[in-house]
Amino acid sequence: MTPTSSRRILVIEDDATLNRLLVEQIGRLGHEATGAETRAAALKVLSQQRVDLAILDLRLPDADGLAFLPELREYCPAIVLTAQGSIDRAVQAVRAGAADFLVKPASGQGLELAINRVLGTADLQRDLAFWQGQARLGQRRPLLGTSPEMMEVRRLISLFAGAESPVLILGEDGSGKESCALELHAQSPRANGRFVAVDCAAGPTAEEILGEMRPGPDGRIRQVEGLIGAADTGTVYLGAVDRLPRDLQNRLLRVLESGSFRPVGSNTSLPCAARLILGSALSVEDIAADPDPLSPLLLRMLSFVIRLPALRDRPGDIREMAETLLANRNFQRNTRKTFGPAALRALQGHRWPGNLRELSNAVERAIIMSAGEELILPDHLGLGPAPAAKGVVGKSRSGEVVLRFETPPSLDDLRAAYLRFLLDRTRGNRREMAGILGISERNLYRLLPQVSDGEAEGSPRPEG
Structure with missing residues (x-):
């Protein structure tokens, strides 16, 4: 399996001539290679940039390669190099977690096959993690509604999806901001990458978002990847971003302006490969009119804004949305349920302070409360008295x-x-x-x- 893009590969070999030859050979394969002749030099490189694969000699002047392997694997997969007559050490390394091994001097074809095999396996593992994450997020919910407000939302999504610029999605709580962000991601060139959603109202730390330099079991400092780094070339959605502490908002502002981020405790900035989409329940007027800027981060984002309408402002969409939710959540498979006219009036007359989230909960409650009945009545929804005919x-x-x-x-x-x-x-x-x-x-x-x-x-x- 041949990787589809260039990767960063670190060659850890104390023989300067062999190190240079390996770096040149890997470069000819289309990858970006860096050489390090000691464990200390390798750790310095790993602390400054993301590395996709390491090629490790088991004999280093400042460390035993086999003992160094577990520490190295926290950063990336590794292929070990061993001399003829040391096959037993290579087998031990594979048992300790090495992805593959090569016997020196490695042929060009053997090196290429090993690199492609290990990177291909890493890609499959990332894909598995991505789809597991998508399953946890739930199925992608279509943006329903034919009201002029929702038609404008769809138009802006199609315009912004292909751009690399960050986007700010504004809307009341429960109005579907994360679904909108996921739709932006799905229509973008990054659709095959990861979509990482962060609820900033839950109080994530700077370390969780940006990563950090943290002491390992041996006391040595190593880089721990944050959510922005984990998203790689995908999309990071930061919901309720205005709820973050001001200093963390300022750090994110620097990420947007510089295209790089600095893990907590690090002196080195790393390139930000992910696209950022922010969400907030504030309005444009709230953000722009505050004499003491509520958030410089949100002010910076006002050029690329998608405003999601509240559900009460588009009553014509409520029936379609409720019936779609009913079709998707109707687990009473032996009973075909429908909304009666009085229930539909109750749905369209309700103010929906919780927006789509509240509507979804009401439909789910109605399915349960109506039990074996086919017709859903106002009492099943739990919204209070149905509005009388006008x-x-x-x-x-x-x-x-x-x-x-x-x-x-x-x-x-x-x-x-x-x-x-x-x-x-x-x-x-x-x-x-x-x-x-x-x-x-x-x-x-x-x-x-x-x-x-x-x-x-x-x-x-x-x-x-």
Whole structure:
């Protein structure tokens, strides 16, 4: 398996001539190679840059290669070099965690095959970690809705996805900022890379985000990778970034401006290969109007902003979103569930302070509370009383049925209000109601749960 991109390879060999030859040979294979002749020199290189693979001689002037191997493996996989007659040492090294071994002098073909094999295995391991991370994040949720606000969100995602610039996503809590960030990642050239999501409201430390220099078991200082480094060439989403301490926000600002980051405790900056996407519940007005800048980091981001609308500001999207959630979460496989008209009114009349997160929870509750019933009613949602139909249906003195609404009614409003009128006129006689409607009593019973709130205060009453 041939790696698709150039990698950094560290050659740790005390023979200066062989070290130089290996570095040159690896360079001809398309990789970036660095030589080190001692353990100390190797550790210095490892502390200053990311290394994808090390080639280690088991005999070093300042260390036993076999004893150095566990420490080296904390940075990258290793191929060990051994002389003829020391095969037993090479086998011991493989048992201790070496990815492969080569006998000196290694042929060019053997070196290339070993490098490609080890890097290919490392790629597979990274891919496995990536997909496991994606599984933990859950399935990618489509950005639903056909409202003008959501059409604008989709337009901006398509514009920003191909750019390398950082993006700021603004929206109330629960409005889908992480889903928006994941959609940006999925449409970008980085889609095959890692997507790392960080909830800054949970209080991640600078060490967790940027990495740090930390003493190992032997007391020697080594670099521990942070989330930005772990994302590699993928995407890092920092949600609720305004909740971070100001000094950490300033560090992230320097990352955006310089394209590099410095692990805590290190004197050396490393290139930032990942793209940063930030999220906040603040508004543009909050950020720009504060006389004492609330966050220089967010001010820096105002050129590339995606604003997610609150759910209450796009009521026309609620039905589509609720029905999609119902289809995705309906675990009562033997019962096909649907929202009754009264439940749909309850969904569209609710203010949704928790936005999409609250809607998702309400749908999941309705599936559970409706048990074996096919029709979901307002009580199943747990949102409080369903809003009454906005109008009055009554009977005039001439015997005509009069329909009066303050606003244009939906078909569901018309049907529910007329059924309430018939309930009142027939004093609840189902047979008489079915005769007036021209349907069977069985079909009538299917309609009546949709107006189960008909006796509630505010229900339409027949006029004089």
